Amino acid sequence: MTRRGLLIILSSPSGAGKSTLAGRLRAWDETLQFSVSATTRAPREGEVDGKDYYFVSVSAFQDQVANAGMLEHARVFGNYYGSPKAPVQTAIESGRDVLFDIDWQGAQQISNSALQEHVLSIFILPPSIAELHRRLVSRGQDAADVIEGRMQKSWDEISHWDGYDYVLVNDDLDNTEAQLKTIISAERLRRSQQPQLVDHVRSLQSQFGERT
Amino acid sequence: MTRRGLLIILSSPSGAGKSTLAGRLRAWDETLQFSVSATTRAPREGEVDGKDYYFVSVSAFQDQVANAGMLEHARVFGNYYGSPKAPVQTAIESGRDVLFDIDWQGAQQISNSALQEHVLSIFILPPSIAELHRRLVSRGQDAADVIEGRMQKSWDEISHWDGYDYVLVNDDLDNTEAQLKTIISAERLRRSQQPQLVDHVRSLQSQFGERT
Numbered sequence: 001m002t003r004r005g006l007l008i009i010l011s012s013p014s015g016a017g018k019s020t021l022a023g024r025l026r027a028w029d030e031t032l033q034f035s036v037s038a039t040t041r042a043p044r045e046g047e048v049d050g051k052d053y054y055f056v057s058v059s060a061f062q063d064q065v066a067n068a069g070m071l072e073h074a075r076v077f078g079n080y081y082g083s084p085k086a087p088v089q090t091a092i093e094s095g096r097d098v099l100f101d102i103d104w105q106g107a108q109q110i111s112n113s114a115l116q117e118h119v120l121s122i123f124i125l126p127p128s129i130a131e132l133h134r135r136l137v138s139r140g141q142d143a144a145d146v147i148e149g150r151m152q153k154s155w156d157e158i159s160h161w162d163g164y165d166y167v168l169v170n171d172d173l174d175n176t177e178a179q180l181k182t183i184i185s186a187e188r189l190r191r192s193q194q195p196q197l198v199d200h201v202r203s204l205q206s207q208f209g210e211r212t
Numbered sequence: 213m214t215r216r217g218l219l220i221i222l223s224s225p226s227g228a229g230k231s232t233l234a235g236r237l238r239a240w241d242e243t244l245q246f247s248v249s250a251t252t253r254a255p256r257e258g259e260v261d262g263k264d265y266y267f268v269s270v271s272a273f274q275d276q277v278a279n280a281g282m283l284e285h286a287r288v289f290g291n292y293y294g295s296p297k298a299p300v301q302t303a304i305e306s307g308r309d310v311l312f313d314i315d316w317q318g319a320q321q322i323s324n325s326a327l328q329e330h331v332l333s334i335f336i337l338p339p340s341i342a343e344l345h346r347r348l349v350s351r352g353q354d355a356a357d358v359i360e361g362r363m364q365k366s367w368d369e370i371s372h373w374d375g376y377d378y379v380l381v382n383d384d385l386d387n388t389e390a391q392l393k394t395i396i397s398a399e400r401l402r403r404s405q406q407p408q409l410v411d412h413v414r415s416l417q418s419q420f421g422e423r424t
Contacts, residue, residue: 179397179401186394
């Protein structure tokens with residue numbers, strides 16, 4: 001029996017370290033497939049279509065939602081975001097785990113979908129709000145009003161921390177990275193994630209039979 | 213809010229390495245409390261009362277069962293075995309995890325008790341039946357007929373592998389030890405195991421309040 005891959009969801013407010021941590025996980029395990037979100041917002045400088053996001057039109061996005069082609073989708077700051085279903089289905093059916101960098105709305109939708117028994121959801125909390133603000137400012141990507149918008153959205157995101165399987169406080173990136181690896185490694189050892197064990201137990205049973 | 217300890221159950225057929233692994237886990241984490249079983253069987257050479265087992269009379273055992281003083285109990289090879297409840301309650305209420313080296317009957321009873329949401333159950337499979345037999349013989353503790361009795365009980369134990377949260381094939385002790393540590397470390401990061409996070413999130417909420 002083939003193992004079905006896990007849907008590993010990482011959520012956090014902007015600035016809590018989620019994208020850095022997602023990058024480290026992908027470097028750690030190259031079999032981990034990253035779910036590239038689709039969005040109707042314009043690309044920022046340096047963003048690559050198909051790598052950072054799939055940049056699509058509003059009508060193309062809405063068509064995909066209408067055709068049940070999105071695992072989850074939401075509207076944030078006036079733009080649509082969603083996780084295309086097809087690449088995720090292909091990956092998990094071939095036993096590959098898929099990593100999602102999505103917000104609480106997407107996490108809720110996937111955690112309550114037909115795939116829920118394969119979902120592993122992790123929320124990353126900042127050590128403090130001052131630190132969250134400091135990290136947003138130090139990225140140097142955004143204007144002051146954009147940063148303030150992100151800060152205001154932060155509490156909305158944090159307030160959903162209690163819908164996740166695991167919760168980590170990221171006060172040290174290396175430590176949080178190690179904790180994420182521990183969680184993913186452990187989840188892969190769950191009985192439900194190791195259907196090949198059925199064959200092993202069947203083999204043990206035959207070996208008992210041959211002794212008598 | 214204080215964390216409640218986990219009830220960590222290790223089960224396997226005799227010879228799969230469970231007791232060795234339990235010993236290594238206790239050396240790894242001294243806060244881990246071992247649940248010493250009570251039994252009505254006679255002590256073997258070298259066994260210490262209160263350390264290996266509590267050696268008790270049949271009537272004392274039955275009294276403790278009648279007074280709901282056992283978390284689980286069963287009769288195996290004509291002797292009673294059980295896990296006294298009081299030390300486990302004390303440990304988990306003070307936030308200490310408790311390790312159980314018990315068979316499938318005990319695991320089932322604890323996994324279906326009022327404490328079930330704090331149970332973490334792990335089954336250890338042998339790589340092969342020949343290897344299981346080899347390990348039982350190489351311990352040099354038991355006569356051939358005792359070993360044969362254990363071998364016959366092995367399939368009964370293995371056949372219950374599918375009632376456990378995690379299942380490991382112990383073909384390398386060091387590797388299995390590392391997997392056990394990974395599982396226990398990850399389970400401690402579950403949201404449900406970190407009630408102190410409620411205080412952290414409350415603090416973040418206050419910090420947001422102070423910004424406006």
